[in-house]
Amino acid sequence: xxxxxxxxxxxxxxxxxxxxxxxxxxxxxxxxxxxxxxxxxxxxxxxxxxxxxxxxxxxxxxxxxxxxxxxxxxxxxxxxxxxxxxxxxxxxxxxxxxxxxxxxxxxxxxxxxxxxxxxxxxxxxxxxxxxxxxxxxxxxxxxxxxxxxxxxxx
Amino acid sequence: xxxxxxxxxxxxxxxxxxxxxxxxxxxxxxxxxxxxxxxxxxxxxxxxxxxxxxxxxxxxxxxxxxxxxxxxxxxxxxxxxxxxxxxxxxxxxxxxxxxxxxxxxxxxxxxxxxxxxxxxxxxxxxxxxxxxxxxxxxxxxxxxxxxxxxxxxx
DNA sequence: ATAATATTGTTGTAAATGCAACATATTTTT
DNA sequence: AAAAATATGTTGCATTTACAACAATATTAT
Numbered sequence: 560x561x562x563x564x565x566x567x568x569x570x571x572x573x574x575x576x577x578x579x580x581x582x583x584x585x586x587x588x589x590x591x592x593x594x595x596x597x598x599x600x601x602x603x604x605x606x607x608x609x610x611x612x613x614x615x616x617x618x619x620x621x622x623x624x625x626x627x628x629x630x631x632x633x634x635x636x637x638x639x640x641x642x643x644x645x646x647x648x649x650x651x652x653x654x655x656x657x658x659x660x661x662x663x664x665x666x667x668x669x670x671x672x673x674x675x676x677x678x679x680x681x682x683x684x685x686x687x688x689x690x691x692x693x694x695x696x697x698x699x700x701x702x703x704x705x706x707x708x709x710x711x712x713x
Numbered sequence: 714x715x716x717x718x719x720x721x722x723x724x725x726x727x728x729x730x731x732x733x734x735x736x737x738x739x740x741x742x743x744x745x746x747x748x749x750x751x752x753x754x755x756x757x758x759x760x761x762x763x764x765x766x767x768x769x770x771x772x773x774x775x776x777x778x779x780x781x782x783x784x785x786x787x788x789x790x791x792x793x794x795x796x797x798x799x800x801x802x803x804x805x806x807x808x809x810x811x812x813x814x815x816x817x818x819x820x821x822x823x824x825x826x827x828x829x830x831x832x833x834x835x836x837x838x839x840x841x842x843x844x845x846x847x848x849x850x851x852x853x854x855x856x857x858x859x860x861x862x863x864x865x866x867x
Numbered sequence: 868a869t870a871a872t873a874t875t876g877t878t879g880t881a882a883a884t885g886c887a888a889c890a891t892a893t894t895t896t897t
Numbered sequence: 898a899a900a901a902a903t904a905t906g907t908t909g910c911a912t913t914t915a916c917a918a919c920a921a922t923a924t925t926a927t
Contacts, residue, residue: 566826567760568776571837571845572736574852579733580778581859582726588864600883606721617905622722624734626885627906653893653904672720683725685858686851691725694851697844698728704839705735710742754913771875780915781876807874807923 582682589678595671596640600625604633605642605668608660613648615655620713627713634658642667736836743832749825750794754779758787759796759822762814767802769809774867781867788812796821 567573586599597605600623607622608614614622620630637643642664648657660668683691721727740753751759754777761776762768768776774784791797796818802811814822837845 566764567757567829568764570829571849571852572740573757574849574856575729575733575736577778578852578856578859579729581856581863582729584865585859585863586726598883603721603727610720610722615905624731628886628908629884631906632883651893651904654891655905675721675724682859682862683855686855690851694848694855695725695728697840697848698725698732701837701840701848702728702732702735705732705739705836708836709735709739711738752913769875782878782916783914785876786913805874805923808921809875 585682586675586678589674593674595674597637597642597667597671600629600633601637601642602668602671604630605637605660605664606672608637608643608658609665609668612659613657615648615650615657617655617713619658637664739836740829740832743828747828749828751791751796751821751825754783754787755791755796756822756825758784759791759814759818760826762791762797762812763819763822766813767811769802769804769811771809771867773812791818 583599589595590597590599590602595602603623604619607619611619611622616630616634617627619634620627623630625633634643634645638645638658641661643658643660645656645658647654649655650657737753743749744751744753744756749756757777758773761773765773765776770784770788771781773788774781777784779787788797788799792799792812795815797812797814799810799812801808803809804811
């Protein structure tokens with residue numbers, strides 16, 4: 560069986576790409592509609608910083624899967640908006656720029672998270688929670704496997 | 714339960730985004746390694762054209778989820794490389810640019826598809842086929858649902 | 868009939884993104 | 898001790914991408 564699954568539109572890559580693209584677009588539309596001043600990437604970075612206090616830039620870059628250059632620029636913006644603070648510290652005897660979320664950053668994040676939660680519930684309500692759970696779980700192990708294969712020098 | 718799923722890194726959006734990003738990167742690396750001259754987007758477009766002979770640009774744009782401008786540029790490149798031919802035709806009494814795959818385009822596509830198949834099998838071998846199937850199926854219904862919600866004027 | 872709206876494709880532009888190169892500092896190798 | 902390699906962050910640039918504006922034509926509304 561399955562020998563005929565030779566086309567791009569039948570591949571899991573296609574489903575991932577399309578779904579991810581749609582989801583990104585939907586989130587952008589939501590962010591604009593409810594007047595969120597952050598970009599999606601800034602939000603993702605801020606959220607990740609909030610649960611990884613004192614993380615350095617490169618480690619954050621690995622978590623949000625952007626390169627160091629982009630991560631730095633996203634952090635510049637977040638810092639300029641007052642949502643994070645950056646400070647010099649050492650990690651393995653090396654100077655690194657660590658960061659943490661600020662008070663107003665936390666407030667902003669909570670506000671966004673509440674709205675995002677609402678939206679996520681809306682989006683996933685047509686699929687059973689069990690299915691969502693299953694997809695998420697499988698994607699995670701899938702992703703872990705991919706991370707081993709992909710050469711990334713962040 | 715599930716009330717604590719408030720963070721971005723716990724969301725299905727995060728898994729989708731990260732997995733899609735990794736998969737794209739892996740595919741890019743593969744394309745370069747085996748000397749494929751097409752970009753991933755050109756490949757996706759070519760494959761979609763091959764199973765939708767005589768499709769017009771806007772309809773193709775909807776299938777590959779790019780806007781009309783980008784789709785046109787991708788097609789320019791494919792045409793310039795001789796992999797597709799474009800011709801003027803009508804659709805609902807309107808002049809449109811339709812297209813079809815050429816002989817050498819088909820050869821190129823078959824060559825790439827074989828290599829992609831190999832690669833896909835490698836990537837998914839650590840997850841059970843049933844799981845891949847399940848994810849793909851759920852993502853599809855998920856995507857269909859998203860398409861109803863997202864405002865896209867392609 | 869005329870005006871307004873819709874369909875299709877192209878061009879221009881601004882933002883995002885990745886990549887390579889650079890600068891600095893530290894560790895490892897020779 | 899000197900040289901090579903590694904880690905971290907930044908800058909510059911080229912590519913990708915989306916979005917808006919435009920052009921041309923056809924349909925629908927007034």
